[in-house]
Amino acid sequence: MALSTTDFIDVLHENVRRMDLVLLSTVPVLLLLVHALPEPVRRGLAFRFRAPTLVTAYTSHFVHLSLEHLLVNLVGYILLAGVCYVLAVLADRRQLFGMAITTYLLAFPLVLSALNLAIPRDAIGYGFSGVNMALLGLLPLLLAEYTEQNLNPAVGVRHAPSLFFSGLVLVSLVALPLTLLSVGLAIAAGFVVLLYASSLRTSHRESPTAASESVLTGSSSGWADQFFIGLIVFLGYLFIGFPLSATVDGAVLNTYAHLLGFCLAFIVHYLVLELGLLDATETADVQR
Secondary structure: OOOOHHHHHHHHHHHOOHHHHHHHHHHHHHHHHHHOOOHHHHHHHOEEOOOOOHHHHHHHHHOOOOHHHHHHHHHHHHHHHHHHHHHHHHOOOHHHHHHHHHHHHHOHHHHHHHHHOOOOOOOEEOOOHHHHHHHHHHHHHHHHHHHHHHOOOOOOHHHHHHHHHHHHHHHHHHOOOOOHHHHHHHHHHHHHHHHHHHHHHHHHHHOHHHHHOOOOOHHHOOHHHHHHHHHHHHHHHHHHHOOOOOEEOOEEOOHHHHHHHHHHHHHHHHHHHHOOOOOOOOOOOOOO
16 A cells, blocks of 8 residues: 555545634634733633632633743644644544544533642642643544554554553653652553553564555655654653643643643543444545
8 A cells, every 4th residue: 555645635635624623723712812801800710729610610721821821822732633633534533533622622621620629729720731731642542543544554542552651651750750659650651551562563463464554654655744743742742741840930830730631531532432432423534
């Protein structure tokens, strides 16, 4: 099977829907409109951990108190949502992406705010980064699905945890204080990665037909490039969501909420795929 860059561009152009792009663009518009509100109003929409309300539990995730914070999350959303959308469309997983991003926008703000109350503190929480981290958690699943559909049939969603746990290794070593717990978490996650890597090698050996159908070669330029773009975005954004310093411009990054968004998004939709909850309704609509 040989695919060219022209094939990739043509297929992408044929399957990207304008309405999808319009719907995705409503999020940046909403964030900009909220930021246009007077600062006292925005502070009133932030989540106060000592005086939480159901309204602010939701609205706080769309509030930013500085332009820099807003721009970082806007760029993050455009990058993550864009890459996830392209991978989903080309992997016949448009419905999964639609369900996921709807869940992240409607349900995750309330869930993340509620779970944040597990750590008592006298502070306010705000910002879209928890939702962005949820999109990051979806990325390993879409990379696995994209690879199976377009690059190598021997790879499937069952291998997605290898990338997810690789991310946890980086988070444990970069974002968490160097303690016995963080080192233990990194070792445990690394062990899981090795198990999945071994499983992938076994799949290749036991399925020579699938291995021979792999198009991860120079002739698949464009298709392979999209995979590597997704992989680079995944690994690179981990350092943005979990930086070496948790303090930026006097504010403390809520890495706990970042980790919750990242892990919950992956776990929820990994179970959706593994249990086949979308298989009965999702159809392959990619025009090739």
